[in-house]
Amino acid sequence: xxxxxxxxxxxxxxxxxxxxxxxxxxxxxxxxxxxxxxxxxxxxxxxxxxxxxxxxxxxxxxxxxxxxxxxxxxxxxxxxxxxxxxxxxxxxxxxxxxxxxxxxxxxxxxxxxxxxxxxxxxxxxxxxxxxxxxxxxxxxxxxxxxxxxxxxxxxxxxxxxxxxxxxxxxxxxxxxxxxxxxxxxxxxxxxxxxxxxxxxxxxxxxxxxxxxxxxxxxxxxxxxxxxxxxxxxxxxxxxxxxxxxxxxxxxxxxxxxxxxxxxxxxxxxxxxxxxxxxxxxxxxxxxxxxxxxxxxxxxxxxxxxxxxxxxxxxxxxxxxxxxxxxxxxxxxxxxxxxxxxxxxxxxxxxxxxxxxxxxxxxxxxxxxxxxxxxxxxxxxxxxxxxxxxxxxxxxxxxxxxxxxxxxxxxxxxxxxxxxxxxxxxxxxxxxxxxxxxxxxxxxxxxxxxxxxxxxxxxxxx
Numbered sequence: 393x394x395x396x397x398x399x400x401x402x403x404x405x406x407x408x409x410x411x412x413x414x415x416x417x418x419x420x421x422x423x424x425x426x427x428x429x430x431x432x433x434x435x436x437x438x439x440x441x442x443x444x445x446x447x448x449x450x451x452x453x454x455x456x457x458x459x460x461x462x463x464x465x466x467x468x469x470x471x472x473x474x475x476x477x478x479x480x481x482x483x484x485x486x487x488x489x490x491x492x493x494x495x496x497x498x499x500x501x502x503x504x505x506x507x508x509x510x511x512x513x514x515x516x517x518x519x520x521x522x523x524x525x526x527x528x529x530x531x532x533x534x535x536x537x538x539x540x541x542x543x544x545x546x547x548x549x550x551x552x553x554x555x556x557x558x559x560x561x562x563x564x565x566x567x568x569x570x571x572x573x574x575x576x577x578x579x580x581x582x583x584x585x586x587x588x589x590x591x592x593x594x595x596x597x598x599x600x601x602x603x604x605x606x607x608x609x610x611x612x613x614x615x616x617x618x619x620x621x622x623x624x625x626x627x628x629x630x631x632x633x634x635x636x637x638x639x640x641x642x643x644x645x646x647x648x649x650x651x652x653x654x655x656x657x658x659x660x661x662x663x664x665x666x667x668x669x670x671x672x673x674x675x676x677x678x679x680x681x682x683x684x685x686x687x688x689x690x691x692x693x694x695x696x697x698x699x700x701x702x703x704x705x706x707x708x709x710x711x712x713x714x715x716x717x718x719x720x721x722x723x724x725x726x727x728x729x730x731x732x733x734x735x736x737x738x739x740x741x742x743x744x745x746x747x748x749x750x751x752x753x754x755x756x757x758x759x760x761x762x763x764x765x766x767x768x769x770x771x772x773x774x775x776x777x778x779x780x781x782x783x784x785x786x787x788x789x790x791x792x793x794x795x796x797x798x799x800x801x802x803x804x805x806x807x808x809x810x811x812x813x814x815x816x817x818x819x820x821x822x823x824x825x826x827x828x829x830x831x832x833x834x835x836x837x838x839x840x841x842x843x844x845x846x847x848x849x850x851x852x853x
Contacts, residue, residue, distance in 0.1 A: 403504035415628035422801040521598040531605035533723035536567035601811040626800030627727035637706040652718040671771035673697040721745035733792035735784035756787035
């Protein structure tokens with residue numbers, strides 16, 4: 393029986409990317425099924441997706457401010473790359489500023505009891521501290537707590553870094569619990585105006601009730617130092633939470649299926665799809681390629697071997713039928729494949745993908761190919777290796793057996809409920825305020841703080 397929670401109103405500070413939105417919707421549905429209200433606060437473009445899942449939605453940050461001008465096309469090179477990095481940094485800072493202008497007001501007006509914060513929602517903990525709300529950090533991938541390093545000694549994976557790529561990672565690949573550089577300075581300016589200390593002291597002054605990851609513990613690296621409030625839960629996956637996708641099931645021809653998907657966010661290297669198609673010719677297998685809604689399937693009609701190519705695929709259903717998965721190493725695809733006990737070939741492109749690929753290889757459930765040296769021949773060799781060696785399939789099944797009974801979203805919801813109960817279901821006060829006598833007095837003080845804050849924010853708005 394699931395853990396029965398009292399009725400709370402949770403606010404979700406999400407991210408619009410599919411890899412973040414899908415698992416957070418599953419977790420939100422689990423909380424709602426236990427009698428809670430759940431409201432998402434995000435840009436309007438995901439409103440339909442959230443409401444179709446039966447959840448509440450408040451639109452914020454509808455791009456009212458003029459965004460920085462994206463640098464025009466110029467010759468590839470260091471100056472062009474630096475200009476693009478500068479543009480992305482300004483865009484993120486503007487997003488954070490817009491977020492902090494609108495979200496605290498919206499959350500206060502909605503009567504939220506606690507916040508569920510996507511790990512890359514950088515301003516989420518600041519909103520929680522400003523409103524004196526308890527909050528939870530959800531890591532949909534490898535947590536920043538343990539880092540995104542690929543650990544090549546475990547995986548054989550080699551990712552060649554340049555000084556520019558290291559600068560890019562240092563400036564842009566940040567999380568709600570680890571903000572540095574210009575982003576931290578922008579966030580701290582706001583925090584000072586609200587009487588809050590630097591975000592660097594967040595772990596001492598206003599830490600989350602829990603940090604929960606859907607990364608399976610069996611897939612993580614050994615001897616990782618983790619805070620006491622950290623929890624592994626396992627993948628948040630539900631077929632019922634996914635919108636229906638049209639797919640030509642009648643075109644399946646009975647051969648074993650190789651399913652290839654390079655995700656939706658950084659899926660911009662169309663040449664990889666051709667390499668995959670060339671690698672799978674004459675393998676007595678049917679290749680299915682999902683373009684992640686990035687390209688028009690008609691553009692790839694001349695691919696060798698005549699693979700079945702679709703703009704978007706019903707991935708959870710296809711994974712049940714596939715023998716092998718070729719992936720970019722994104723968290724959703726890897727975790728969902730492991731839930732079906734399917735081995736993988738990972739071609740990581742950016743962000744957390746090398747870290748996931750390293751863990752996948754260390755677990756014996758797949759092979760990683762560095763994208764800068766990938767070729768059709770190398771993909772074909774990897775495909776033949778995985779198809780012919782049952783050790784990869786057996787390793788994936790071993791992980792599957794530890795995941796299926798667990799129910800990642802159910803575990804996460806229970807962790808959240810238990811933490812709320814231990815906190816007395818009252819707003820989570822900073823360490824300096826917890827000494828005040830009486831939970832009623834604390835709750836009254838916080839309510840008055842929120843009322844005055846909302847009045848001031850509304851006046852400014």
